[in-house]
Amino acid sequence: MPDFKQFLLADTAEGLTEAEILGWRVQPGDVVSVNQIVVEVETAKAAVELPIPWAGKVTELLVQPGQTVEVGAPILTIDVDPSGAAPAMNGSAPAAEDEEMKPLVGYGSKTVAAKRRARKAPETPAPQEPAVPAARGGYVPLAKPPVRKLAKDLGVDLTALAGSSDGVITREDVERAAAPPAPAPVSGARERRVPIKGVRKATAQAVAASAFSAPHVTEFLTIDVTPMMEFRERLKKHPAFAGLKLTPLVFAAKAVCLAAKRTPDVNATWDEAAGEIVYKDYVHLGVAAATPRGLVVPKIRDADAMSLRELAVALEELTATARDGKTPPADMLNGTITITNVGVFGVDTGTPIINPGEAAILAFGAIKDMPWVVDGELAVRKVLQLALSFDHRLIDGQQGSQFLADVGAILADPAMSMTY
Structure with missing residues (x-):
């Protein structure tokens, strides 16, 4: 059966x-x-x-x-x-049905x-006219248990429905009966309503909780990254980086990992329940990514242990997966610090909201040609603005400023990374 x-x-x-x-x-x-x-x-x-x-x-x-x-x-x-x-094998009893x-x-x-x-x-029912459930005594509507439960939950009287599937009432029959009449279209309407759900709902809840639970401080730094951009062009011609998408964000990821070693406060967590600050000896780097379904923040695990090339590969795979909406949920948990690339939209900088459970987030702005004083003379240089938001419960102004200055120093002169 x-x-x-x-x-x-x-x-x-x-x-x-x-x-x-x-x-x-x-x-x-x-x-x-x-x-x-x-x-x-x-x-x-x-x-x-x-x-x-x-x-x-x-x-x-x-x-x-x-x-x-x-x-x-x-x-x-x-x-x-x-x-x-199926018949029992070799005369043995069937497998336990409560397994x-x-x-x-x-x-x-x-x-x-x-x-x-x-x-x-x-039993094969004899051909009959579809049941018309008016006030007929003894009429029992035909519907499966899940459909009956749905009707009960929605307040739909099954005896008032005629089944659309050979006399059997379906979920669609119940849902149609429960649905309110569609409003008449309004001429010239200029609004539309979309339910708040999925990634958008989760993001809203997370940023609201973070904004009102962690006291945010944001600091800004403008730097000349011309040497970094020149170094990037040289690396793109190196055999080890052939075929890789070596974006400026890769350098920012490396700079954040290096600078976090000197200022471990930015890579810590405030545990309110335990009354403890948890310092992490690893960096699970979050990278904020805009997707068709909304903002997601997948993580590069142990980013601090990666070379520049490995970071480039990981970042390329991460963004492609996020863009396709295929990031596994587990890959968005347990980050330690985040980068958000607002520069990809041509934006100079912003005041980012800290990802829940983390201590800091770095906004990476657009790299633009701007006038800059070099050796006492005005020149056109590649200029970048950074913004660091941090949790003031964990990080004082000194630590936040030191971390931001370190990131800026590495991006302004990649050779400085040799000193970290």
């Missing part, structure tokens, strides 16, 4: 509570294999593709694209024995006790 299981929305990263269904990769009637990708969801951190832990035939999609559902809610029903119960379903390795879902209950063989 059929053996139906419900596929639950798993927690794809620590602390997530909900996700939006972006799109289904399967439809009812499709046969799927173990570990096959069946759905793409957007969490508060990234878009994630979810595999299914069973093989079988998809019987129903319980959630439509665009809907947001809570972690642990059923989103798909599958028949894992569509051909009927705990193991999640996929690295999948993150909680274990679910999958129990099979006896079902009567479906």
Whole structure:
């Protein structure tokens, strides 16, 4: 007989509570294999593709694209024995039906006790007219348990509906009945409303919490980076950097890692609950990236242990993955300090908000040709503005100024890195 299981929305990263269904990769009637990708969801951190832990035939999609559902809610029903119960091998008893379903390795879902209950063989109904549920005594609407639950949650009376699928009431029937009538279009309307969800919702909550919990101080520094830009051109011709996208941000990443060694306060965390300051002997460098789904901050793990070339490779891979919306949620956790490149938009500088859990963030502005005094004479040079926001609970003005000056010195003269 059929053996139906419900596929639950798993927690794809620590602390997530909900996700939006972006799109289904399967439809009812499709046969799927173990570990096959069946759905793409957007969490508060990234878009994630979810595999299914069973093989079988998809019987129903319980959630439509665009809907947001809570972690642990059923989103798909599958028949894992569509051909009927398999006979016992060598006369042995069937496998225990109450066996705990193991999640996929690295999948993150909680274990679910999958129990099979006896079902009567479906009877072929005789042809009849669709039920018209007026006030008929004894009328029982045909609907699956998830649809009945949905109707109850939405306050829809199933006896007032006629099923659109051979007399069976579907989720779509219930949702149509629950939906308010569409407002009449307003001539000349110049507004549109978009639900706050996904990455945008998470970003808003994070920056608001950071802005009002960590006392921000922002300092600015303008520097001549002509020597750095000349050094960059030389490196681009070096065989070790052939084919790499050697952006100025790579030099900033290296400068931040070097300067953090001299001012470890910028790479620390304020632990309010424990009443401690946690100093990190490693740099998990966050790089703020603008994506079609909003701002994300993936991390380069142990960036301080990387060479300039390794940083260039890591930064290129990180930005490409973020731009495609494929950054794994785990890659956006546990950063220690962040860089945001506002210069890519032609902006000189800004006052960035510290990433939650970190002590500082560096804004890297646009590099522009500007007049600059060199050896007492006016010249046109490559000029850059930096802005450092830091948590004043952790970092005093002296430490913040020292760190910013060190970053500036390395960018103004890359040879200074030999002294760090």
